[in-house]
Amino acid sequence: MRFLVLLVALLGAACTPAPRESDRAWVAGRTWVVTGASSGIGRGVAERAGSLGANVVLTARRAEALEDVARTIRASGGEALVVPLDVGNPDYAETLATAAERRFGRVDVWLNIAGIIPIGRFEEVPTEEHRRTIEVNLGGVMLGTHAALRRFRAQGFGTLLNMASVEGRIPLAYHASYAATKAGIIGLDGALREELRLNGLADRVRIVTILPWAVDTPIWANAGNRTGREARGPLPDDARDVADAIVWAALHQPSGEFPVGPKAAGAVLGSQIAPGLANRIAADMMQRIQIEGAPPAPPTSGNLFAPSPAPPTVDGGMRERWRRDNSAP
Structure with missing residues (x-):
């Protein structure tokens, strides 16, 4: 296990x-639609x-958080439209x-990024939290995909990026x-x-499935x-x-799955070569990091049903907290 952790870190x-x-x-000058943009x-x-x-x-x-993002975009030379x-x-x-069409005329790139997460033993997480996760993570992606593809077919081009996860290939215990939902997106x-290929649109409409490893964002502070x-990745x-890699993928990645970074690529490869072993290793890691190694925290529904008061930042501060309390795995 220690060798695996060291290898992943390297x-x-x-x-x-x-x-x-x-x-x-x-x-x-092109129009990008981004969900989960706060x-x-x-x-x-x-x-x-x-x-x-x-x-x-x-x-x-x-x-309010979206307006702050919009100010940053306008200050850097772009244009922004806030639609809460x-x-x-x-x-x-x-x-x-x-x-988007009323303001900018058309949509060129659509990114379904919004997501939530409940953590815990499956039977101890309330069923309404499981249902809400499906509504947002999979249902929201399907709705966004439906709206985007109808427009891309009509205009003859477009790029769709859907946020899945390495967890769609290696499902983690307690998640x-x-x-x-991430397996569903894949x-x-x-x-x-395949539908686009059969309809002769594969060269003009791209669908890129994003597979990141765990990412240090506020999702952990916002988790159910x-x-x-304490929730940990x-x-x-x-x-x-990771955000920069996704922007790169929107411009350069062919249709298909896109593992973000070497850790994600290694995990996906492991899931293909030895899926049972990969699942057990991942589960053991989560047991140690989440159940045995994290400090105590009270139960919460996080931001599943209402926006969280957690700061609407890009970085979640998890790695910094680990360095500060010397509790990094």
């Missing part, structure tokens, strides 16, 4: 792809695309797409409904890519948590690095 030191200034020509990876993607001159349509539940919505609502996607995207311990990656 792989994580390698760089992930990032957009360059030369990519501005492919971004400036914090975490979504905010990082929105700000990076805006810095390259994109028109960025921002949605999440916290209007809950992606768990059935009409959100059409409302968002219509607002059951979250892992289920299946959804795989089926849709029934473990009795295993060896999380830097949120800005």
Whole structure:
């Protein structure tokens, strides 16, 4: 186990792809729709695309946080439209797409990034939290995908990026409904890519499935948590690095799955070579990090049903807290 942790840490030191200034020509003036844009990876993607001159349509539940993202984008040379919505609502996607078209004329890139997570033994997490996770993580992605693809087919081009996870390939213990939604996104995207191929659109409409490793974002502070311990992710990656890689993928990655960074790529490879072993190793790691190693914390529904008061930042501060209390795994 110690060898595995060391190997993963060394792989994580390698760089992930990032957009360059030369990519501005492919971004400036084009319209990017970003869900979950108030914090975490979504905010990082929105700000990076805006810095390259994109028109960025921002949605999440916290209007004030979205306005702050919009100010950052405008200050860096992009344009921004704030449309506060809950992606768990059935009409959100059409409302968002219509607002984007009215302001900017069309949608070029659509990124379904919004997500929530409940943590705990499956039977100890309330069923309404499992249902809400499915509504947001999978239902919200399906609605956004439906709205985006209808427009991409009509205009003959477009790029769709859906946020899955390495957990869609290696489901983690204590993350059951979250892992289920991420596996669902992988299946959804795989089926849709074949539909595009059969309809002669595979060269003009791309669907990229994003598979990050755990990322240091506010999702952990916002998690629904029934473990009795502080929510933690295993060896999380830097949120800005992951956001930059996703922007790069929107510009350069062919249709298909995109593991973000060496840790994610190694995990996906492991799931293909020895899936049973990979699942056991991942479960043992979560037992040690989440159940045995994290400090006590009270039960909470986090931000599953209402926006969290946690700061709407890109970085979650988890790695810094570990360094400060010398409790990093």
